[in-house]
Amino acid sequence: MTIKTDGPAVVKATGAAADTCEGADAQPVRITRLQRELAQRLAQDIAAGVFELDSHLSEKALSDRYEVSRTPVRGALRLLAENGLARCKPNSGYYVARRAQLDDTEGTPDGAPLTSDDLYRRLVADRSYRLLEDSFTDSDLLQRYGVPRSTLMKTLLRMASEGVLEKRQGHGWRFPASLADDDVRKESYRFRMMIECAGLQDTAFTVDPRAFQDIRERHEALLADPEQPIDSHEFFTLNSMFHEMLARCSGNRFILQAVQQQNQLRQMDAHPSSYPVTELDRYVREHLDILDAMEAGDQEWAVALMRRHLKATQWAA
Incomplete structure (x- = not known):
């Protein structure tokens, strides 16, 4: 509606x-x-x-x-x-x-028709809320979202190209192995440790002062009021921005693509409410410590901090 x-x-x-x-x-x-x-x-x-x-x-x-x-x-x-x-x-x-x-259910909350980007975000959100099954057909989605077939196909093909959706043999679609599975999540975090730490050590890594300052201010804003708990939805979004920003600064397009894909998978399978609120303050400060180390040119220490951070968060993501 x-x-x-x-x-x-x-x-x-x-x-x-x-x-x-x-x-x-x-x-x-x-x-x-x-x-x-x-x-x-x-x-x-x-x-x-x-x-x-x-x-x-x-x-x-x-x-x-x-x-x-x-x-x-x-x-x-x-x-x-x-x-x-x-x-x-x-x-x-x-x-x-x-x-x-x-x-009645067509369109965005502001009343405009759903675009491919709107539908993409809706599919990601509904998957994170477990409102979509692991497998489905075009007809299932056409009935649920009421969008033109051309919009649906454009969106599904984009998701498939980004690795967050797979075409089933015969007909239909399915989401790949879910990060909600313990073994899959462990594999994901081992992969992230390899990729993200390699990005920090890449010889092409360049600190972008403007990007670092922007992401730092966003983190510090979450810590501004010690009496106010950090909102898990805000942290979930900022966390993705933080890791993608560092990957972009690596200067390696393949590392960036890998981190973006992991972020997209996490948007599908990890919900903001899964984060332990009592730990969010620590996670924010760990991000700031990594920024400090990279700005100081201490890549070795930044890698150690990143590895420790990912190990600590893997069960909360």
């Missing part, structure tokens, strides 16, 4: 308890991108029959299913209600009000 918002993207705040929808007359608050995207996914799943008409949309169940906290779930449910897909029962919560049609 194309989720519509009133004016500058707001929903009405409520102090009601979990799984209730009282307080509808409270002051409006700005909604987040995560809430809009989650509402979009819920609308798609309602259209696909995952949630039956009149079924209870439990905050806890949705939080567990989509691996997010209850706060974005609550905002997404309000958006569904405002768009007529959900209705509130006092002291009970939200229920499916009507079955969304496939045409």
